[in-house]
Amino acid sequence: MTRSFPEARQVLDYYHLSEHISTVAKLQYGDTLDALEWKEATIARLYLDKTGHVIGGLRRMEPSSNETKEEIRKLIVYLKKNINRLGYQECRDEGIPIGSGGIESANKYISHARLKLSGTWWLEENGNAMLRIHCAIYNGTLDNVFKSYVENRNREIRPW
Numbered sequence: 001m002t003r004s005f006p007e008a009r010q011v012l013d014y015y016h017l018s019e020h021i022s023t024v025a026k027l028q029y030g031d032t033l034d035a036l037e038w039k040e041a042t043i044a045r046l047y048l049d050k051t052g053h054v055i056g057g058l059r060r061m062e063p064s065s066n067e068t069k070e071e072i073r074k075l076i077v078y079l080k081k082n083i084n085r086l087g088y089q090e091c092r093d094e095g096i097p098i099g100s101g102g103i104e105s106a107n108k109y110i111s112h113a114r115l116k117l118s119g120t121w122w123l124e125e126n127g128n129a130m131l132r133i134h135c136a137i138y139n140g141t142l143d144n145v146f147k148s149y150v151e152n153r154n155r156e157i158r159p160w
Contacts, residue, residue, distance in 0.1 A: 012085040
């Protein structure tokens with residue numbers, strides 16, 4: 001992602017993060033009201049960009065088992081590793097989605113529907129070019145992409 005889109009803003013999928021929180025809640029509290037309350041409070045803190053509070057709370061938590069202790073440790077590492085990909089309040093303020101559903105759907109539609117059709121095949125080195133063309137068709141920029149291709153090709157053939 002960083003190599004392909006170095007200027008892009010990366011956002012950790014909010015719903016995926018919620019799954020990690022749910023795992024810890026279930027291990028620590030079981031299928032109880034306490035689990036639901038802890039999970040919802042923790043998710044709300046992350047939604048409000050209180051990641052430091054969440055990490056602090058996880059560190060103070062007294063795990064109910066060794067398995068829970070390990071999941072808490074993994075969640076802390078996960079939050080720290082992805083801290084630059086959080087910032088959900090800012091995302092909401094800027095109208096940036098905090099879930100990856102739209103991207104996953106577009107990926108499925110654009111790449112799978114075109115590149116994995118029955119009877120089609122592609123050389124790996126041509127796959128990205130085909131995806132660029134397919135994306136350009138769907139976002140209405142194919143004419144610009146083609147014009148740029150022709151200009152670059154002409155420079156290679158006639159470098160004057």
